[in-house]
Amino acid sequence: AQKVTQAQTEISVVEKEDVTLDCVYETRDTTYYLFWYKQPPSGELVFLIRRNSFDEQNEISGRYSWNFQKSTSSFNFTITASQVVDSAVYFCALSEAMGWNQGGKLIFGQGTELSVKP
Amino acid sequence: DAGITQSPRHKVTETGTPVTLRCHQTENHRYMYWYRQDPGHGLRLIHYSYGVKDTDKGEVSDGYSVSRSKTEDFLLTLESATSSQTSVYFCAISFGGPMAETQYFGPGTRLLVL
Numbered sequence: 001a002q003k004v005t006q007a008q009t010e011i012s013v014v015e016k017e018d019v020t021l022d023c024v025y026e027t028r029d030t031t032y033y034l035f036w037y038k039q040p041p042s043g044e045l046v047f048l049i050r051r052n053s054f055d056e057q058n059e060i061s062g063r064y065s066w067n068f069q070k071s072t073s074s075f076n077f078t079i080t081a082s083q084v085v086d087s088a089v090y091f092c093a094l095s096e097a098m099g100w101n102q103g104g105k106l107i108f109g110q111g112t113e114l115s116v117k118p
Numbered sequence: 119d120a121g122i123t124q125s126p127r128h129k130v131t132e133t134g135t136p137v138t139l140r141c142h143q144t145e146n147h148r149y150m151y152w153y154r155q156d157p158g159h160g161l162r163l164i165h166y167s168y169g170v171k172d173t174d175k176g177e178v179s180d181g182y183s184v185s186r187s188k189t190e191d192f193l194l195t196l197e198s199a200t201s202s203q204t205s206v207y208f209c210a211i212s213f214g215g216p217m218a219e220t221q222y223f224g225p226g227t228r229l230l231v232l
Contacts, residue, residue, distance in 0.1 A: 104219065105166070
């Protein structure tokens with residue numbers, strides 16, 4: 001069965017520290033997609049990134065970077081020089097096909113609550 | 119931002135009453151989903167739709183039904199609400215593809231069943 005584990009339930013850092021959020025997944029599929037979403041205190045879910053299983057290149061977007069390693073089934077997310085506005089719950093998710101032409105189900109991890117203190 | 123709205127945004131109801139939540143999109147996306155979010159569980163899929171009148175069950179579908187009579191609207195109904203259905207409900211949409219397309223989420227509905 002497919003599964004996503006975010007072992008860190010809560011992380012607290014001081015502003016300007018770097019922080020890495022871990023995500024480990026399990027799947028028997030050879031083709032899959034991985035996602036990160038951010039849920040700020042206001043409650044909405046904000047899409048951050050999508051990676052497919054054939055692309056292991058690391059990605060950087062401003063202060064955010066993602067490290068995808070198939071050998072360890074991990075898709076970790078690093079925030080460099082954290083800011084108070086980064087405080088949120090972050091979810092890692094894995095896609096599962098529901099049948100041809102039927103869309104895709106997302107398997108979510110439990111989420112990591114990041115608190116960045118000034 | 120994807121054009122997704124959910125109504126109501128907050129609702130308090132009593133055990134045994136029927137409740138309908140509405141998801142409305144202006145993106146003309148084919149796929150729509152209902153998830154619930156509970157502490158310690160992340161988000162879990164309740165039902166999904168892959169076209170008008172085409173729906174199927176997700177992993178936590180017991181006690182819920184859905185309908186989709188128009189592309190833009192996806193309704194989630196709790197036939198007889200129970201306290202275990204107290205949760206935050208999110209609707210999501212995606213343009214297409216079996217699994218490759220990104221899902222975009224609505225603002226959520228907080229439901230409290232007393």
